[in-house]
Amino acid sequence: MTTALVVDDSRVVRGFISKILESIGFVVQQAENGVLAKAACEKSMPEVIIVDWNMPEMNGLEFVEALRAMPNGHEPKVVFCTTENDIKHIMKAIESGADEYIMKPFDRAILETKLDQVGILPHSVETSALAAIG
Amino acid sequence: MTPNTAKVSGDPYEVLCAFLKKESGLIIDAQKRYLVESKMQPIIRREGLNGFHGLVDILINNKSAPLAKEVVETMTINETYFFRDKVPFDKFSQVVLPKLIETRPAYKTIRIWSAACSSGQEPYSLAMILDQMKAQLGGRRVEIIATDLSEAILAKAREGLYSQFEVQRGLPTPFLLRYFDQKGDKWQIKESLRSQVQFRRLNLLGDYNAIGNVDVIFCRNVLIYFDNAGKREVLAKMRRNLANDGFLMLGASESVLGTSTEFVADPMHRMVLSPADANLGAARRPAVAAPATPAALRAAILAG
Numbered sequence: 001m002t003t004a005l006v007v008d009d010s011r012v013v014r015g016f017i018s019k020i021l022e023s024i025g026f027v028v029q030q031a032e033n034g035v036l037a038k039a040a041c042e043k044s045m046p047e048v049i050i051v052d053w054n055m056p057e058m059n060g061l062e063f064v065e066a067l068r069a070m071p072n073g074h075e076p077k078v079v080f081c082t083t084e085n086d087i088k089h090i091m092k093a094i095e096s097g098a099d100e101y102i103m104k105p106f107d108r109a110i111l112e113t114k115l116d117q118v119g120i121l122p123h124s125v126e127t128s129a130l131a132a133i134g
Numbered sequence: 135m136t137p138n139t140a141k142v143s144g145d146p147y148e149v150l151c152a153f154l155k156k157e158s159g160l161i162i163d164a165q166k167r168y169l170v171e172s173k174m175q176p177i178i179r180r181e182g183l184n185g186f187h188g189l190v191d192i193l194i195n196n197k198s199a200p201l202a203k204e205v206v207e208t209m210t211i212n213e214t215y216f217f218r219d220k221v222p223f224d225k226f227s228q229v230v231l232p233k234l235i236e237t238r239p240a241y242k243t244i245r246i247w248s249a250a251c252s253s254g255q256e257p258y259s260l261a262m263i264l265d266q267m268k269a270q271l272g273g274r275r276v277e278i279i280a281t282d283l284s285e286a287i288l289a290k291a292r293e294g295l296y297s298q299f300e301v302q303r304g305l306p307t308p309f310l311l312r313y314f315d316q317k318g319d320k321w322q323i324k325e326s327l328r329s330q331v332q333f334r335r336l337n338l339l340g341d342y343n344a345i346g347n348v349d350v351i352f353c354r355n356v357l358i359y360f361d362n363a364g365k366r367e368v369l370a371k372m373r374r375n376l377a378n379d380g381f382l383m384l385g386a387s388e389s390v391l392g393t394s395t396e397f398v399a400d401p402m403h404r405m406v407l408s409p410a411d412a413n414l415g416a417a418r419r420p421a422v423a424a425p426a427t428p429a430a431l432r433a434a435i436l437a438g
Contacts, residue, residue: 085298087316090307101307103298110302116220117306 001027002122003044007037007063008052008081013104017050017081020108024115025122034058038066045072048120050102050111053082053089061096068097077118081106146190147171150205153193157206158283159339159364173208177201207284210359214252215303217259219386222354225403227263230381234349235270237379243275245348247375248331249338250356251280254291255300257331258323260352262313265327279345281336288333294323338368342375349377354385354405362393369394373409382407 004026008014011032018028029046031037033055040046049067053060060080067073080093081102090101100114115121147167154160162170174189181201183189192198193205217223234244248257257280264276282288301310301321314321334344338356351372357365373396376382382397384390384405390397397407 085319087311091311094307094311103302106302107299110299113302113304 001025002048002120003046004028005031005037005040005046005049005076007031007034007049007055007060009033009055010052013052013081017111020111021050024112034060034063034066037063038070041067041070041073041076046076048077048079048115048118050079050081051098053080053084053093061092064093064096064098077120079114079118081111146186149190149194150174150186153190153202154206154209155361157202158210158337159361159368160206160210160359161361161364162209162359170209174205177204177208204286207286210283214255215300216255216305216309218255218304219354220304221386222352222383222405223259223263225406226260226350226383227267229400229403229406230350230383231263231267232270233381235272235274238274238349240272240274243277244350245277245279245346246350247345247348247352248278248280249336249351249353249372251282251288251291251333253287253296253300254280254294254323254331254333255296255304256280256352256354257291257333258294258313258327259304261327261330262309264330265313276330278331279348280331280333281345282333283335283337285335288335291331292328292333294328295320296322339364342371345375347377348375349380350383351376351380352383354383355388357384357388357393365390365393369396373397376409378409378412380409382409 002025004021006014006017006021006028007030008017009032014030014032018030021028026048029040031040034051035057037049037051038058041049051060051063055063058066060082064078064080067076067078074097077100078098079100079102080098081104082089083104085103093101099118102110102114112121147170150170151162154162171186174186177183178185178189181189183192189205193202196202238244246257246260248260251257257278260278264271264278280291282291295317296314297320301314310321313324313327315324316322336342336345338360353368353372357368360368369390372382384407386405388405389399390407395410398410400406400408
């Protein structure tokens with residue numbers, strides 16, 4: 001079972017993402033801000049993290065930077081999922097160590113596409129053309 | 135427009151299906167009735183027509199050529215997205231392109247045809263792959279010709295402007311950053327990439343001479359809309375345009391089995407097909423004229 005951590009201060013969004021992930025075979029944990037997400041990772045590092053940008057206590061960018069500095073913090077695939085939809089934010093997220101970026105609003109197909117692109121979609125048998133051509 | 139339903143006999147849905155088949159080769163089965171009706175409703179409302187009957191009356195009596203064209207275009211537009219189905223693009227970059235690079239002299243232009251390109255995501259995905267593989271191409275020129283039946287969808291494709299939803303379906307974020315400019319809440323393919331794709335209107339039941347010889351044809355998720363005779367016709371014509379050692383790429387769930395003997399699937403790569411008569415030489419098939427370029431036309435005129 002692939003483990004996932006969903007980090008978002010909105011209970012509705014956490015629930016929406018978690019339901020999709022669970023339906024395709026993930027075991028999902030939730031956190032409502034960066035501090036709680038970091039604590040969850042210290043306890044048990046998930047294989048994929050879906051993280052919002054704007055959250056109280058520790059925002060998504062600060063969390064990803066802190067995560068990547070942790071021992072084994074390079075292991076999880078990180079996908080931002082945020083309403084920050086401008087090119088500067090996307091660049092910043094990728095530079096901070098995120099693997100993919102979802103702009104809200106999004107749907108199930110987009111989430112699945114992004115999981116596939118980071119190579120974490122269960123039952124995915126084909127490797128990405130894009131990974132192959134680097 | 136005055137509604138007139140008197141001349142339509144029989145089920146207007148069936149009359150519309152027959153009209154679409156005649157105009158575009160499109161086959162619509164009975165299960166798609168809801169889809170057809172929902173696509174036609176905005177047109178019926180806008181034109182103030184007497185429902186489906188009113189629309190069909192206009193079509194079969196040639197009362198409005200622009201409306202007939204709009205109906206055909208509306209029904210033939212396919213939803214698509216960047217790197218759709220992913221695997222054909224894997225095969226293109228890992229199998230097809232390396233083979234073409236190996237077998238073609240460096241001075242020869244590699245020509246790729248995206249048939250039924252819809253809003254342009256397929257040819258632009260190919261352009262992105264080619265840009266990524268620039269080093270392997272070693273300076274070779276590559277032409278991408280993208281065709282569709284619909285002028286409206288070709289206009290969208292040429293503009294290369296996509297919504298946030300469209301760019302997130304299939305497109306990896308690094309590619310979004312590299313190949314798009316943000317325009318408000320939309321994203322536009324950069325001019326350098328747009329200029330690599332030539333968009334042209336083409337009916338797959340029409341004449342392909344303007345396309346010329348090509349090395350690769352992407353014809354994915356299109357044949358499913360034709361009946362067997364239509365499929366045979368399209369495949370036979372594509373064969374004439376395809377180089378003997380060229381490749382035909384079909385959709386993930388498509389096959390030519392039982393439809394055409396023109397192509398055979400690669401046993402290792404199911405959706406990659408090659409001409410069945412490839413080893414018999416070019417004499418077997420009629421030559422297709424190369425597309426006329428301004429320089430070729432000028433040379434012909436000067437030569438008298």
